[in-house]
Amino acid sequence: MTILQTLVNGIVLGALYACLAVGFSLVWGVLNIINMLHGSLIILGGYLTFFAWHSYGIHPLLALPFVAIFIFCIGYVLQLTLINRVVNEPVLTTLTLTFGLDLILYNIMNVYYTATPVRVTLDLGIVQIGNIVMPVDRLLGMALALILTGLLYVVMRGSRIGRAIVAVRMDRTAAELMGVRVDRIYAVTFGIGALMAGAAGAVFSMVYPVTTNLTGAFLGKAFVVCVIGGLGSVPGALVGGLVLGIIESFAGQFFGPQHALTVGFLLMLFLLVVKPTGLTGIKGYE
Amino acid sequence: MLFGSRWSFGVRTAAAVAMVAVSVSAAAAADVVKIGAPLALTGPLADEGKKQEDVWRMWLEKVNAAGGIEVGGKPTKVELVKYDYQSDGQRAGQLAEKLITDDKVNFLLAPFGSGHTKIVAAVAERYGTPLVACVSSSESVFDQGLKNLFGTLSPNGGMTTAMVKFFKSKVPDLKRVAVLGRDDVFPRSMAKAISAAAKAEGLDVVYDQLYAVGTLDHSAALSAIKAAKPDWIYVTGYTQDLILARKQMADLGIKAPIITMVTGPAYKEFVEALGELANGVTSSSWWHHATSYDGVGVWPTTADFYKEFVAKHKDDPDYVHASCAAAMVTLGDAIKRAGSLDKDKVRDALVDTDITTFYGPVKFAETGMNQVRDLPIIQVQDEAIKVLAPADIKNADLALIK
Structure with a gap:
């Protein structure tokens, strides 16, 4: 019984991990940018949702699309005006730029909202099947992760913009010659990554305390999930998140919570050595 | 000869200028008491740093x-x-060094938390600069034989034994305790202290684990705790950890008559971020404004401090505010008694400190830590903080969680 509960805990946690990693993975895969802003964007989404709820009584699920679109705009503008200038430089340059932007955003939030943890105290309750308990807000996070991932998959496969993103990822020069406006595609891609972060933040505001203290933890998780699942692949983020969630859950149960994170990192190191393309082994969006 | 006299004139002038400069700087030094403080004004500890700065x-x-x-x-x-x-x-640590060598401060104040206090204390010790710490309570910071470190909080141990005894007296069939602590200086030492105190008082510690810094999920630990069927769940960590842990307890349907979180309820944001879920959670704190002390300093009584703080900040002060304000009162008092800014004299005066402030008595033990005393045990009831013990300041009775 405990094992089943541990597995369920792991799956639900894994879905949250996938949720926070999908956008990060997309940006990394297509733009080859390690987006250090990702954690702060999630928290920004959390804050916007929290204040919409706290000041105007707007339900987080209602606020979610607006928050996501707003953060899409931030991402789009950032990429178009700043990151595009260095996007073709080595990865260290873009990393430094996003790191700097992260410091700015992080400290603005610290000054404006303070680091005091807040939370949308809206408890959606639990679903109980036999002895197995599942919190509704986490199931919601899971649904969101699946929907976002699915949507992204469809967009990448079916839409003009999706094909353009894939084309740019495969061969930037050729895509440019075919008339794809590469800078716009970059901006849209970064915007979608930001949108995913914002949407994750909206769901997280009901699960986690919203505080700038967590930006680093979220970013670190996104990183590990991507390495485990496979860099730059959306299904990879889903697989990586679920695997990490389940492993941490079982490790916490059997080795104690002190070692749960260690086991996750060990898996990452192991995969880096044995299978650097990650569990799914898919590269990009080919 | 001509050259010689010019040279000697030059040397004498230079010497005279140097002497004037020395006496000016000495006069300047005596004109003002310089107290240095490395503060966390940005980053994860910004809120705590701001509390120190405010008081x-x-x-x-x-x-x-x-x-x-x-x-x-x-x-x-x-x-x-x-x-x-x-x-x-x-x-x-680097800034503490700069404060001592560059800014030539006379005394230092320590930043928030046991970990950072330890770093600054090592620097202060090297330069023999007296350092007063107001938010460090781990014995591991004070047992290093440092001569210049003084702390206004009393040892963690004082919070645990009294608490176990208190709960045992209120709940006679209290038997099984589960302890979950954050693997970090202060939370770890509290978790260790409570499980030692519980064992010493004859309770069964049915779960005793630490979780790593950066943990984003407590479901594994909490599921194991649920299976152990404790009467009392004791969790330590920072406010964000505790909010998540309390939320997940509700998610997983975990209940116990007593849930203690350290130091969660000592901060108002804990209650705000949890709403109804905060109700019933107990904790201990080093200070509560329900106490009433009468002593020395710019705020002779607890009420004086409380009134002025509320008027200024439109909010209740917590133990960080009080302890840090008391650190200043204590340092000021020691300087006055020393009658000098000499570091050695002030250090001696700090050693001899035996005063009562609005915050409570301050008398440093051999280690430099404030003496052990009865600390308030608090509980959230109807989303407000109530004091359960010590008996002379209590304003509510323990309510078990149903």
């Missing part, structure tokens, strides 16, 4: 408005030299 400013304004501290019979203004160390421990 220190309150104290400074009050002291300087009255002309300053009396040093050897002469009122001397006080200046606080502070730097933002961005919640980065290494930088706190």
